[in-house]
Amino acid sequence: MNFKKTSISDLHKKYINKEANVKDVIKNVIDNISKEKDKNFLITFTDKEALNISENIMIEKNKFLSGIPYVNKDNVSTKGVLTTAGSKLLKDYVPPYDATITELLKKQQAIQIGKSALDELGMGGTGLFSFNGIVKNPIDEKRIIGGSSSGSAYSVCKGLVPFAIGTDTGDSIRKPASYAGIYGYKPTYGSISRYGVIPYAPSLDHVGFFTNFAEDLVYLADVFIKYDKKDSTSINNEKDYLKVLEKKVQKNKFVFIKQVWDYLSENLKEAYLKLFDILKKDGHIVEMVSFNKNLLDAIPAMYMMISFAEGVSTSSNLDGINFGFRQEGNDYEDIIKKTRTYSFGDTVKRRFLLGSYQLRKENQELLLAKSKKVRRLVVEELNKIYEDCDILILPPSLKEAPLINEVYGTDIEERYDGDSAFLQDLLILANLNGMPSITLPFIKDNKTNMPIGININSKPFTDDNLLSITIYLEKIIKSNFNKEN
Ligand code: GLN
Numbered sequence: 001m002n003f004k005k006t007s008i009s010d011l012h013k014k015y016i017n018k019e020a021n022v023k024d025v026i027k028n029v030i031d032n033i034s035k036e037k038d039k040n041f042l043i044t045f046t047d048k049e050a051l052n053i054s055e056n057i058m059i060e061k062n063k064f065l066s067g068i069p070y071v072n073k074d075n076v077s078t079k080g081v082l083t084t085a086g087s088k089l090l091k092d093y094v095p096p097y098d099a100t101i102t103e104l105l106k107k108q109q110a111i112q113i114g115k116s117a118l119d120e121l122g123m124g125g126t127g128l129f130s131f132n133g134i135v136k137n138p139i140d141e142k143r144i145i146g147g148s149s150s151g152s153a154y155s156v157c158k159g160l161v162p163f164a165i166g167t168d169t170g171d172s173i174r175k176p177a178s179y180a181g182i183y184g185y186k187p188t189y190g191s192i193s194r195y196g197v198i199p200y201a202p203s204l205d206h207v208g209f210f211t212n213f214a215e216d217l218v219y220l221a222d223v224f225i226k227y228d229k230k231d232s233t234s235i236n237n238e239k240d241y242l243k244v245l246e247k248k249v250q251k252n253k254f255v256f257i258k259q260v261w262d263y264l265s266e267n268l269k270e271a272y273l274k275l276f277d278i279l280k281k282d283g284h285i286v287e288m289v290s291f292n293k294n295l296l297d298a299i300p301a302m303y304m305m306i307s308f309a310e311g312v313s314t315s316s317n318l319d320g321i322n323f324g325f326r327q328e329g330n331d332y333e334d335i336i337k338k339t340r341t342y343s344f345g346d347t348v349k350r351r352f353l354l355g356s357y358q359l360r361k362e363n364q365e366l367l368l369a370k371s372k373k374v375r376r377l378v379v380e381e382l383n384k385i386y387e388d389c390d391i392l393i394l395p396p397s398l399k400e401a402p403l404i405n406e407v408y409g410t411d412i413e414e415r416y417d418g419d420s421a422f423l424q425d426l427l428i429l430a431n432l433n434g435m436p437s438i439t440l441p442f443i444k445d446n447k448t449n450m451p452i453g454i455n456i457n458s459k460p461f462t463d464d465n466l467l468s469i470t471i472y473l474e475k476i477i478k479s480n481f482n483k484e485n
Contacts, residue, residue: 186207204431
Protein backbone atom coordinates (compact mmCIF):
# COMPACT_ATOMS: atom_id res chain seq x y z
CA MET A 1 0.00 0.00 0.00
CA ASN A 2 1.33 3.41 -0.95
CA PHE A 3 0.20 6.19 1.39
CA LYS A 4 1.15 8.85 -1.11
CA LYS A 5 -2.08 7.80 -2.78
CA THR A 6 -4.13 6.46 0.12
CA SER A 7 -5.32 8.84 2.81
CA ILE A 8 -6.46 8.02 6.33
CA SER A 9 -10.09 8.24 5.29
CA ASP A 10 -9.50 6.14 2.14
CA LEU A 11 -8.08 3.36 4.27
CA HIS A 12 -10.81 3.76 6.85
CA LYS A 13 -13.46 3.39 4.13
CA LYS A 14 -11.70 0.29 2.81
CA TYR A 15 -11.81 -1.24 6.28
CA ILE A 16 -15.47 -0.41 6.72
CA ASN A 17 -16.36 -1.84 3.29
CA LYS A 18 -14.23 -4.91 3.98
CA GLU A 19 -12.04 -4.18 0.98
CA ALA A 20 -9.00 -4.34 3.22
CA ASN A 21 -8.24 -6.02 6.48
CA VAL A 22 -6.00 -4.63 9.17
CA LYS A 23 -3.64 -7.57 9.40
CA ASP A 24 -2.84 -7.59 5.68
CA VAL A 25 -2.35 -3.85 5.63
CA ILE A 26 0.02 -3.96 8.58
CA LYS A 27 1.94 -6.88 7.05
CA ASN A 28 2.32 -4.90 3.86
CA VAL A 29 3.49 -1.80 5.73
CA ILE A 30 6.04 -3.90 7.61
CA ASP A 31 7.31 -5.42 4.35
CA ASN A 32 7.72 -1.99 2.81
CA ILE A 33 9.57 -0.64 5.82
CA SER A 34 11.79 -3.73 6.02
CA LYS A 35 13.15 -2.81 2.60
CA GLU A 36 14.25 0.56 3.98
CA LYS A 37 15.95 -0.66 7.12
CA ASP A 38 19.32 0.84 6.25
CA LYS A 39 17.85 4.34 5.89
CA ASN A 40 18.10 5.17 9.61
CA PHE A 41 14.68 6.81 9.75
CA LEU A 42 13.47 4.47 12.48
CA ILE A 43 15.32 4.05 15.75
CA THR A 44 12.93 1.28 16.80
CA PHE A 45 10.85 -0.86 14.46
CA THR A 46 7.86 -2.12 16.44
CA ASP A 47 6.88 -4.62 13.76
CA LYS A 48 6.10 -7.55 16.04
CA GLU A 49 3.95 -5.51 18.41
CA ALA A 50 2.15 -3.96 15.43
CA LEU A 51 1.41 -7.35 13.93
CA ASN A 52 0.12 -8.67 17.25
CA ILE A 53 -2.16 -5.71 17.76
CA SER A 54 -3.47 -5.94 14.20
CA GLU A 55 -5.10 -9.28 15.02
CA ASN A 56 -7.54 -7.76 17.47
CA ILE A 57 -8.60 -4.45 16.04
CA MET A 58 -12.30 -3.71 15.91
CA ILE A 59 -12.97 -1.25 13.14
CA GLU A 60 -15.63 1.22 14.19
CA LYS A 61 -17.46 3.57 11.89
CA ASN A 62 -16.53 6.90 13.42
CA LYS A 63 -13.17 5.91 14.83
CA PHE A 64 -11.15 7.10 11.88
CA LEU A 65 -7.77 6.04 13.20
CA SER A 66 -8.62 2.45 14.09
CA GLY A 67 -6.25 0.10 12.31
CA ILE A 68 -4.33 3.00 10.77
CA PRO A 69 -0.55 2.57 10.89
CA TYR A 70 1.62 5.47 12.02
CA VAL A 71 5.14 6.37 13.06
CA ASN A 72 5.78 8.06 16.41
CA LYS A 73 8.68 10.43 17.01
CA ASP A 74 11.25 9.00 19.38
CA ASN A 75 10.96 11.81 21.90
CA VAL A 76 7.39 10.70 22.68
CA SER A 77 7.20 8.29 25.62
CA THR A 78 5.90 4.83 24.86
CA LYS A 79 5.40 2.45 27.74
CA GLY A 80 7.68 -0.57 27.39
CA VAL A 81 9.13 0.67 24.09
CA LEU A 82 12.55 2.29 23.76
CA THR A 83 12.37 6.12 23.74
CA THR A 84 15.74 7.74 23.05
CA ALA A 85 15.02 11.29 21.83
CA GLY A 86 17.83 10.63 19.36
CA SER A 87 20.39 10.76 22.17
CA LYS A 88 23.08 8.27 23.10
CA LEU A 89 22.34 9.15 26.72
CA LEU A 90 18.89 7.62 26.39
CA LYS A 91 19.86 4.81 24.04
CA ASP A 92 18.53 2.17 26.46
CA TYR A 93 15.76 4.15 28.12
CA VAL A 94 12.40 2.40 28.23
CA PRO A 95 9.69 4.58 29.80
CA PRO A 96 7.35 3.06 32.37
CA TYR A 97 4.42 5.13 31.08
CA ASP A 98 2.80 6.46 27.92
CA ALA A 99 2.72 10.09 26.82
CA THR A 100 -0.85 11.38 26.63
CA ILE A 101 -0.70 11.39 22.83
CA THR A 102 0.48 7.77 22.78
CA GLU A 103 -2.45 6.94 25.04
CA LEU A 104 -4.87 8.77 22.74
CA LEU A 105 -3.51 6.87 19.76
CA LYS A 106 -3.92 3.57 21.57
CA LYS A 107 -7.47 4.45 22.54
CA GLN A 108 -8.21 5.16 18.89
CA GLN A 109 -6.62 1.81 18.01
CA ALA A 110 -4.09 3.41 15.68
CA ILE A 111 -1.13 1.08 15.18
CA GLN A 112 2.39 2.25 15.96
CA ILE A 113 4.86 0.85 13.46
CA GLY A 114 8.00 2.42 14.82
CA LYS A 115 9.76 5.27 16.59
CA SER A 116 11.46 7.74 14.31
CA ALA A 117 14.91 9.31 14.31
CA LEU A 118 15.40 12.95 15.27
CA ASP A 119 18.22 15.40 15.74
CA GLU A 120 19.31 14.80 19.32
CA LEU A 121 16.74 16.12 21.83
CA GLY A 122 15.02 17.94 18.97
CA MET A 123 17.98 20.30 18.65
CA GLY A 124 18.73 20.81 15.00
CA GLY A 125 17.17 21.11 11.61
CA THR A 126 18.99 18.68 9.36
CA GLY A 127 18.35 15.05 10.28
CA LEU A 128 22.10 14.53 10.40
CA PHE A 129 22.43 14.34 14.19
CA SER A 130 20.46 11.41 15.53
CA PHE A 131 22.76 9.00 17.37
CA ASN A 132 21.74 6.15 15.07
CA GLY A 133 22.89 7.80 11.83
CA ILE A 134 21.98 10.23 9.06
CA VAL A 135 18.46 10.45 7.64
CA LYS A 136 18.50 11.55 3.99
CA ASN A 137 15.83 13.01 1.76
CA PRO A 138 14.20 10.07 -0.05
CA ILE A 139 13.47 12.23 -3.10
CA ASP A 140 17.18 12.92 -3.58
CA GLU A 141 19.57 11.22 -1.21
CA LYS A 142 22.27 13.83 -1.70
CA ARG A 143 19.99 16.21 0.17
CA ILE A 144 18.78 16.57 3.74
CA ILE A 145 15.16 16.00 4.70
CA GLY A 146 15.49 18.52 7.49
CA GLY A 147 14.73 18.09 11.13
CA SER A 148 14.46 17.64 13.88
CA SER A 149 11.48 15.40 13.00
CA SER A 150 13.49 13.77 10.20
CA GLY A 151 12.44 10.13 10.47
CA SER A 152 8.76 11.06 10.73
CA ALA A 153 9.01 13.27 7.64
CA TYR A 154 10.84 10.48 5.82
CA SER A 155 8.19 7.87 6.51
CA VAL A 156 5.33 10.07 5.26
CA CYS A 157 7.29 11.40 2.28
CA LYS A 158 7.98 7.83 1.19
CA GLY A 159 4.33 6.86 1.60
CA LEU A 160 5.21 4.17 4.15
CA VAL A 161 2.52 5.32 6.61
CA PRO A 162 -0.33 7.83 6.24
CA PHE A 163 0.76 9.94 9.19
CA ALA A 164 3.59 10.48 11.62
CA ILE A 165 3.98 12.41 14.85
CA GLY A 166 6.41 15.31 15.06
CA THR A 167 7.42 17.99 17.51
CA ASP A 168 8.19 21.59 16.67
CA THR A 169 10.12 24.09 18.79
CA GLY A 170 11.28 26.36 15.97
CA ASP A 171 10.18 24.71 12.74
CA SER A 172 10.92 21.01 13.17
CA ILE A 173 7.68 19.88 11.58
CA ARG A 174 7.06 22.66 9.13
CA LYS A 175 10.51 23.00 7.55
CA PRO A 176 11.02 19.26 6.83
CA ALA A 177 7.48 19.21 5.43
CA SER A 178 8.58 21.81 2.89
CA TYR A 179 11.71 19.83 1.96
CA ALA A 180 9.72 16.60 1.66
CA GLY A 181 6.70 17.94 -0.24
CA ILE A 182 4.21 16.89 2.46
CA TYR A 183 1.84 18.49 4.99
CA GLY A 184 3.12 19.51 8.41
CA TYR A 185 0.92 21.01 11.11
CA LYS A 186 1.54 22.36 14.58
CA PRO A 187 -1.65 23.53 16.27
CA THR A 188 -2.03 26.44 18.68
CA TYR A 189 0.41 26.22 21.62
CA GLY A 190 -0.94 23.99 24.38
CA SER A 191 -3.69 22.42 22.24
CA ILE A 192 -2.02 19.01 22.14
CA SER A 193 -0.73 17.64 25.41
CA ARG A 194 3.04 17.44 25.88
CA TYR A 195 2.78 15.18 28.89
CA GLY A 196 5.37 12.47 28.33
CA VAL A 197 7.11 14.25 25.46
CA ILE A 198 10.81 14.74 26.14
CA PRO A 199 11.15 18.53 26.02
CA TYR A 200 13.55 20.81 24.24
CA ALA A 201 12.30 24.30 25.24
CA PRO A 202 8.92 24.19 27.01
CA SER A 203 7.75 27.72 26.19
CA LEU A 204 8.22 26.97 22.47
CA ASP A 205 7.59 23.20 22.17
CA HIS A 206 4.57 21.94 20.25
CA VAL A 207 3.36 18.50 19.18
CA GLY A 208 1.96 18.04 15.68
CA PHE A 209 1.99 15.74 12.66
CA PHE A 210 2.85 15.03 9.04
CA THR A 211 0.43 13.75 6.39
CA ASN A 212 0.15 13.44 2.62
CA PHE A 213 -3.33 14.99 2.47
CA ALA A 214 -4.84 18.15 3.92
CA GLU A 215 -7.99 16.35 5.00
CA ASP A 216 -6.01 13.94 7.18
CA LEU A 217 -4.85 16.85 9.32
CA VAL A 218 -8.47 17.40 10.28
CA TYR A 219 -9.00 13.81 11.48
CA LEU A 220 -5.84 14.08 13.55
CA ALA A 221 -6.73 17.48 15.01
CA ASP A 222 -10.06 16.04 16.07
CA VAL A 223 -8.36 13.26 18.02
CA PHE A 224 -5.35 15.08 19.46
CA ILE A 225 -6.62 18.54 20.36
CA LYS A 226 -7.79 17.79 23.88
CA TYR A 227 -7.29 19.49 27.21
CA ASP A 228 -5.01 17.43 29.48
CA LYS A 229 -4.78 18.15 33.16
CA LYS A 230 -1.45 16.30 33.32
CA ASP A 231 0.19 19.05 31.25
CA SER A 232 0.34 22.39 33.07
CA THR A 233 0.53 24.31 29.77
CA SER A 234 -2.46 22.54 28.25
CA ILE A 235 -5.28 24.78 27.05
CA ASN A 236 -8.77 23.95 25.91
CA ASN A 237 -8.96 24.30 22.14
CA GLU A 238 -11.41 21.44 21.68
CA LYS A 239 -13.94 21.82 18.87
CA ASP A 240 -15.76 19.55 16.51
CA TYR A 241 -12.93 19.74 13.98
CA LEU A 242 -14.64 17.28 11.63
CA LYS A 243 -17.09 20.07 10.78
CA VAL A 244 -14.24 21.66 8.83
CA LEU A 245 -14.73 18.92 6.23
CA GLU A 246 -18.28 20.05 5.52
CA LYS A 247 -17.98 23.81 5.65
CA LYS A 248 -17.39 26.00 2.63
CA VAL A 249 -14.44 28.32 3.02
CA GLN A 250 -15.32 31.88 4.03
CA LYS A 251 -13.81 34.98 2.45
CA ASN A 252 -10.46 35.53 4.11
CA LYS A 253 -7.84 38.22 4.14
CA PHE A 254 -4.36 36.85 3.37
CA VAL A 255 -1.21 38.85 4.02
CA PHE A 256 2.44 38.48 3.10
CA ILE A 257 5.27 40.34 4.84
CA LYS A 258 6.81 42.96 2.57
CA GLN A 259 10.25 42.66 4.19
CA VAL A 260 10.23 38.95 3.33
CA TRP A 261 8.91 39.43 -0.19
CA ASP A 262 11.92 41.56 -1.12
CA TYR A 263 14.25 38.58 -0.70
CA LEU A 264 12.30 35.96 -2.64
CA SER A 265 13.70 34.45 -5.83
CA GLU A 266 11.96 35.40 -9.09
CA ASN A 267 10.56 31.88 -9.36
CA LEU A 268 8.96 32.00 -5.96
CA LYS A 269 7.61 35.50 -6.55
CA GLU A 270 6.04 34.34 -9.76
CA ALA A 271 4.39 31.38 -8.04
CA TYR A 272 3.09 33.51 -5.18
CA LEU A 273 1.74 36.16 -7.55
CA LYS A 274 -0.10 33.48 -9.47
CA LEU A 275 -1.60 32.17 -6.23
CA PHE A 276 -2.58 35.68 -5.10
CA ASP A 277 -4.42 36.19 -8.40
CA ILE A 278 -6.40 33.01 -7.94
CA LEU A 279 -7.29 33.95 -4.37
CA LYS A 280 -8.41 37.43 -5.41
CA LYS A 281 -10.55 36.02 -8.23
CA ASP A 282 -12.20 33.85 -5.61
CA GLY A 283 -13.15 36.95 -3.63
CA HIS A 284 -10.42 36.93 -0.98
CA ILE A 285 -8.26 39.90 -0.12
CA VAL A 286 -4.49 39.62 -0.46
CA GLU A 287 -2.20 42.36 0.80
CA MET A 288 1.38 43.10 1.74
CA VAL A 289 1.98 44.09 5.36
CA SER A 290 4.98 45.61 7.00
CA PHE A 291 6.88 43.97 9.87
CA ASN A 292 9.52 45.80 11.89
CA LYS A 293 12.74 44.62 10.21
CA ASN A 294 14.79 44.94 13.39
CA LEU A 295 12.49 42.46 15.04
CA LEU A 296 12.72 40.06 12.11
CA ASP A 297 16.51 40.27 12.25
CA ALA A 298 16.40 39.47 15.95
CA ILE A 299 14.47 36.20 15.53
CA PRO A 300 17.36 33.71 15.22
CA ALA A 301 19.40 35.18 18.09
CA MET A 302 16.38 35.55 20.37
CA TYR A 303 15.27 32.01 19.59
CA MET A 304 18.72 30.70 20.43
CA MET A 305 18.86 32.58 23.72
CA ILE A 306 15.45 31.43 24.90
CA SER A 307 15.57 27.86 23.61
CA PHE A 308 19.14 27.14 24.72
CA ALA A 309 18.49 28.46 28.23
CA GLU A 310 15.23 26.53 28.55
CA GLY A 311 16.89 23.51 26.96
CA VAL A 312 19.76 23.21 29.39
CA SER A 313 17.50 23.83 32.33
CA THR A 314 14.77 21.39 31.35
CA SER A 315 17.30 18.67 30.48
CA SER A 316 19.02 18.86 33.83
CA ASN A 317 17.59 15.43 34.66
CA LEU A 318 19.66 13.89 31.84
CA ASP A 319 22.58 13.37 34.15
CA GLY A 320 23.30 9.65 34.14
CA ILE A 321 21.79 9.41 37.63
CA ASN A 322 18.06 9.51 37.01
CA PHE A 323 17.83 8.23 33.49
CA GLY A 324 19.51 6.25 30.83
CA PHE A 325 23.15 5.64 30.26
CA ARG A 326 25.68 6.21 33.06
CA GLN A 327 29.44 6.58 32.78
CA GLU A 328 30.77 5.72 36.22
CA GLY A 329 32.72 8.36 38.17
CA ASN A 330 33.96 9.26 41.65
CA ASP A 331 31.00 11.33 42.75
CA TYR A 332 27.79 12.92 41.49
CA GLU A 333 29.54 15.72 39.61
CA ASP A 334 32.08 13.40 38.08
CA ILE A 335 29.36 11.02 36.89
CA ILE A 336 27.41 13.85 35.25
CA LYS A 337 30.51 15.24 33.61
CA LYS A 338 31.68 11.92 32.22
CA THR A 339 28.21 10.77 31.19
CA ARG A 340 27.41 14.00 29.39
CA THR A 341 30.83 14.33 27.78
CA TYR A 342 30.57 10.83 26.42
CA SER A 343 26.90 10.82 25.41
CA PHE A 344 25.91 14.19 24.01
CA GLY A 345 26.66 15.21 20.45
CA ASP A 346 28.31 18.50 19.51
CA THR A 347 25.08 20.41 18.90
CA VAL A 348 23.64 19.61 22.31
CA LYS A 349 26.92 20.39 24.06
CA ARG A 350 27.24 23.74 22.32
CA ARG A 351 23.64 24.69 23.02
CA PHE A 352 23.87 23.67 26.68
CA LEU A 353 27.01 25.69 27.08
CA LEU A 354 25.42 28.82 25.63
CA GLY A 355 22.26 28.18 27.62
CA SER A 356 24.18 27.84 30.88
CA TYR A 357 26.08 31.01 30.18
CA GLN A 358 22.85 32.98 30.05
CA LEU A 359 21.54 31.35 33.18
CA ARG A 360 24.45 32.62 35.23
CA LYS A 361 23.15 35.08 37.75
CA GLU A 362 24.95 38.06 36.27
CA ASN A 363 23.71 37.30 32.74
CA GLN A 364 20.06 36.60 33.35
CA GLU A 365 18.93 40.21 33.30
CA LEU A 366 21.42 41.21 30.63
CA LEU A 367 20.76 38.43 28.14
CA LEU A 368 17.83 36.17 28.86
CA ALA A 369 15.42 38.81 30.13
CA LYS A 370 16.26 40.96 27.12
CA SER A 371 15.41 38.12 24.72
CA LYS A 372 12.08 37.67 26.44
CA LYS A 373 11.32 41.37 26.01
CA VAL A 374 12.11 41.11 22.32
CA ARG A 375 9.86 38.08 22.12
CA ARG A 376 7.05 40.15 23.63
CA LEU A 377 7.61 42.85 20.96
CA VAL A 378 7.39 40.25 18.19
CA VAL A 379 4.17 38.90 19.68
CA GLU A 380 2.74 42.42 19.77
CA GLU A 381 3.73 42.97 16.14
CA LEU A 382 1.91 39.76 15.21
CA ASN A 383 -1.14 40.80 17.25
CA LYS A 384 -1.21 44.01 15.27
CA ILE A 385 -1.11 42.14 11.97
CA TYR A 386 -3.96 39.87 13.06
CA GLU A 387 -6.15 42.85 13.92
CA ASP A 388 -6.75 43.11 10.22
CA CYS A 389 -6.07 39.76 8.59
CA ASP A 390 -6.96 36.08 8.81
CA ILE A 391 -4.06 34.27 7.23
CA LEU A 392 -0.36 35.12 7.32
CA ILE A 393 1.58 33.44 4.52
CA LEU A 394 5.27 32.66 5.06
CA PRO A 395 7.77 30.87 2.83
CA PRO A 396 8.90 27.86 4.92
CA SER A 397 12.10 27.71 2.92
CA LEU A 398 13.39 29.91 0.14
CA LYS A 399 14.92 27.03 -1.72
CA GLU A 400 14.65 23.28 -2.02
CA ALA A 401 16.31 21.03 0.59
CA PRO A 402 20.04 21.77 0.76
CA LEU A 403 22.74 19.26 -0.12
CA ILE A 404 24.07 17.27 2.84
CA ASN A 405 27.60 18.48 2.31
CA GLU A 406 26.43 22.10 2.23
CA VAL A 407 25.06 21.95 5.75
CA TYR A 408 26.92 19.14 7.50
CA GLY A 409 28.30 20.37 10.81
CA THR A 410 26.57 23.76 10.62
CA ASP A 411 23.96 24.96 13.08
CA ILE A 412 21.65 27.89 13.62
CA GLU A 413 24.41 29.87 15.40
CA GLU A 414 26.16 30.36 12.10
CA ARG A 415 23.33 32.16 10.45
CA TYR A 416 22.13 34.86 12.77
CA ASP A 417 24.15 37.61 11.18
CA GLY A 418 23.44 39.49 7.95
CA ASP A 419 20.60 41.24 6.24
CA SER A 420 18.64 38.20 5.18
CA ALA A 421 19.69 35.70 7.86
CA PHE A 422 16.25 35.77 9.48
CA LEU A 423 14.62 34.25 6.40
CA GLN A 424 15.85 30.79 7.22
CA ASP A 425 14.19 30.89 10.62
CA LEU A 426 10.98 32.72 9.86
CA LEU A 427 8.73 29.88 10.94
CA ILE A 428 9.89 30.46 14.52
CA LEU A 429 7.36 33.31 14.57
CA ALA A 430 4.65 30.73 15.23
CA ASN A 431 6.51 29.27 18.21
CA LEU A 432 6.96 32.72 19.70
CA ASN A 433 3.23 33.57 19.82
CA GLY A 434 1.88 30.02 19.63
CA MET A 435 -0.23 30.57 16.50
CA PRO A 436 -1.33 27.50 14.53
CA SER A 437 0.85 26.92 11.51
CA ILE A 438 0.70 24.56 8.54
CA THR A 439 3.13 23.85 5.71
CA LEU A 440 1.64 22.53 2.45
CA PRO A 441 3.36 21.30 -0.71
CA PHE A 442 3.53 24.19 -3.17
CA ILE A 443 5.93 24.14 -6.13
CA LYS A 444 8.81 22.13 -7.55
CA ASP A 445 12.10 23.89 -8.12
CA ASN A 446 12.47 24.21 -11.88
CA LYS A 447 16.09 23.01 -11.93
CA THR A 448 16.19 20.26 -9.32
CA ASN A 449 12.50 19.32 -9.35
CA MET A 450 12.65 19.23 -5.54
CA PRO A 451 9.59 20.39 -3.58
CA ILE A 452 9.27 23.78 -1.90
CA GLY A 453 6.33 24.34 0.43
CA ILE A 454 4.10 27.22 1.44
CA ASN A 455 3.33 27.97 5.08
CA ILE A 456 0.14 29.50 6.43
CA ASN A 457 -0.63 30.80 9.91
CA SER A 458 -3.62 32.25 11.72
CA LYS A 459 -4.48 33.79 15.06
CA PRO A 460 -4.06 31.47 18.07
CA PHE A 461 -7.18 29.32 18.60
CA THR A 462 -8.34 29.61 14.97
CA ASP A 463 -7.08 26.18 13.97
CA ASP A 464 -10.44 25.34 12.39
CA ASN A 465 -10.24 28.17 9.89
CA LEU A 466 -6.57 27.39 9.15
CA LEU A 467 -7.48 23.76 8.43
CA SER A 468 -10.29 24.78 6.19
CA ILE A 469 -7.99 27.12 4.24
CA THR A 470 -5.47 24.28 3.94
CA ILE A 471 -8.04 22.05 2.28
CA TYR A 472 -9.04 24.90 0.00
CA LEU A 473 -5.41 25.68 -0.94
CA GLU A 474 -4.63 22.01 -1.53
CA LYS A 475 -7.20 21.99 -4.35
CA ILE A 476 -5.89 25.21 -5.86
CA ILE A 477 -2.28 24.08 -5.68
CA LYS A 478 -2.99 20.63 -7.09
CA SER A 479 -4.79 21.99 -10.10
CA ASN A 480 -2.66 25.04 -10.81
CA PHE A 481 0.87 24.42 -9.58
CA ASN A 482 1.89 20.93 -8.86
CA LYS A 483 -0.26 18.41 -10.57
CA GLU A 484 1.46 15.27 -9.24
CA ASN A 485 1.21 16.32 -5.60
N1 GLN B 1 15.80 23.89 13.56
C1 GLN B 1 15.51 24.54 14.82
C2 GLN B 1 16.65 24.32 15.76
O1 GLN B 1 17.66 23.85 15.35
C3 GLN B 1 14.21 24.02 15.34
C4 GLN B 1 14.28 22.79 16.16
C5 GLN B 1 12.92 22.29 16.57
O2 GLN B 1 11.90 22.83 16.19
N2 GLN B 1 12.91 21.30 17.43
O3 GLN B 1 16.57 24.65 16.91
